[in-house]
Amino acid sequence: MAVIVIVGAQWGDEGKGKIVDVLTEKADGVARYQGGHNAGHTVVINNEKFILHIIPSGILHKEKVCIIGNGVVVDPASLIEELDGLKKRGIEAGKNLFLSKNAHLIMPYHTAIEKEQERLKGSKKIGTTGKGIGPAYVDKTARAGIRAGELLYPEIFKEKLKTNISVVNHLLKNLYNASGFDTNAVYGEYMEYAERLSGYITDTDIILNRMIDDNKNIICEGAQGTLLDVDHGTYPYVTSSSASAGGACTGLGIGPTRITKVIGVVKAYTTRVGEGPFPTEINDSLGEHIREKGGEYGATTGRPRRCGWLDMVVLRHSIRINGFTGIVITKLDILDGLEKIKICTGYRYNGRVYEEFPKELNIIEKCEPIYEEIPGWKENTSGTKEFENLPEAARAYIKTIERMLGVEIHIVSSGQKRDELIVLKEIF
Numbered sequence: 001m002a003v004i005v006i007v008g009a010q011w012g013d014e015g016k017g018k019i020v021d022v023l024t025e026k027a028d029g030v031a032r033y034q035g036g037h038n039a040g041h042t043v044v045i046n047n048e049k050f051i052l053h054i055i056p057s058g059i060l061h062k063e064k065v066c067i068i069g070n071g072v073v074v075d076p077a078s079l080i081e082e083l084d085g086l087k088k089r090g091i092e093a094g095k096n097l098f099l100s101k102n103a104h105l106i107m108p109y110h111t112a113i114e115k116e117q118e119r120l121k122g123s124k125k126i127g128t129t130g131k132g133i134g135p136a137y138v139d140k141t142a143r144a145g146i147r148a149g150e151l152l153y154p155e156i157f158k159e160k161l162k163t164n165i166s167v168v169n170h171l172l173k174n175l176y177n178a179s180g181f182d183t184n185a186v187y188g189e190y191m192e193y194a195e196r197l198s199g200y201i202t203d204t205d206i207i208l209n210r211m212i213d214d215n216k217n218i219i220c221e222g223a224q225g226t227l228l229d230v231d232h233g234t235y236p237y238v239t240s241s242s243a244s245a246g247g248a249c250t251g252l253g254i255g256p257t258r259i260t261k262v263i264g265v266v267k268a269y270t271t272r273v274g275e276g277p278f279p280t281e282i283n284d285s286l287g288e289h290i291r292e293k294g295g296e297y298g299a300t301t302g303r304p305r306r307c308g309w310l311d312m313v314v315l316r317h318s319i320r321i322n323g324f325t326g327i328v329i330t331k332l333d334i335l336d337g338l339e340k341i342k343i344c345t346g347y348r349y350n351g352r353v354y355e356e357f358p359k360e361l362n363i364i365e366k367c368e369p370i371y372e373e374i375p376g377w378k379e380n381t382s383g384t385k386e387f388e389n390l391p392e393a394a395r396a397y398i399k400t401i402e403r404m405l406g407v408e409i410h411i412v413s414s415g416q417k418r419d420e421l422i423v424l425k426e427i428f
Ligand code: GDP
Pocket: 008, 012, 013, 014, 015, 016, 017, 018, 039, 040, 041, 042, 043, 044, 294, 295, 299, 330, 331, 332, 333, 334, 413, 414, 415, 416
């Protein structure tokens, strides 16, 4: 039995989808624990590309149990669209997909409120994905949310909706000068979704804990990344959920004692999409080169991702917060052909050197990264499957990362496809 949490170690888009897909072969179930359809997890099988938003990346393996946990916020329309898109491509999420009764629903007013708030913030906007994620989590915490399980009880659903819309319309009209919502119209729309989704809605905590009791192998799939975690990220430029490993327990209803390993997915460089500080960002043509070569455009919004060097200060923070038992390095191949590679080992601010990630946003915003430079390599590493076949400088880069972090590297990924990776140590 193994319960493995897969967590993004940076600002998301580290390649979690690919790694979850690869590991699913040896797993019995995959469970998403937080976030919503703000996530875009890419899996490439042969030459076919799939982008999963809230359905676990394990769905592409037939008959594995896939769970959308209570910590996820679900836009039913988007979930149905995802299900239909997969079906068209021959992937049926039938009896193996389960949606938690306690997962909160994203409502149309969440998206509307987010749009107004981002607009009013102007240059201080967060640069969200615009999917209603933040306001849905606000309602959850404010005890005003509507949960997936309530789709099964139309009367209760309507009652809650009526109360919420009366409050929200007041807010939208009087505060934001925007148009409100009609209870009956939203109710009708959501009852159609209920018809499509009711078969999936169940007690996922019970299913998952029983699987663990039966010695099954489980992957807990994180979305976003540690630096986007609402508590441990670059607040307020974060998402609204617990993306780090702790979120797996609350977001799935499993106890911390159930978890056997926590694996951090680390991109061989760093990217970030949306606003917020990014100390190692490369603002010249090299940044553009990495963006183009790495295909660094948002899988959900298509926005260009900001690119920068690997940051040990960020990763040390990530290791501490998540307690990584091992890491996976992805996209090593994107660094092929660079003369020199920089690794950030500390930040300098106001004459002081910071080796640990500062909590103060103003310091993270203004600090100057301290770099160690190592030689790059000319050779093409894409698709490499054996560590020995990597150029010496690439091996040295991997070994340097492992030494600096003091955490074992399990896998080095060398391309988008399933088999494009080097396994140094099995995870299952
Ligand atoms: P996620 O959100 O963490 O699942 O990551 P995304 O799917 O948003 O972004 C990662 C991108 O990198 C996707 O297009 C993947 O197909 C791709 N990818 C993952 N691992 C590798 C790798 O080792 N090499 C290359 N070249 N691409 C990779």
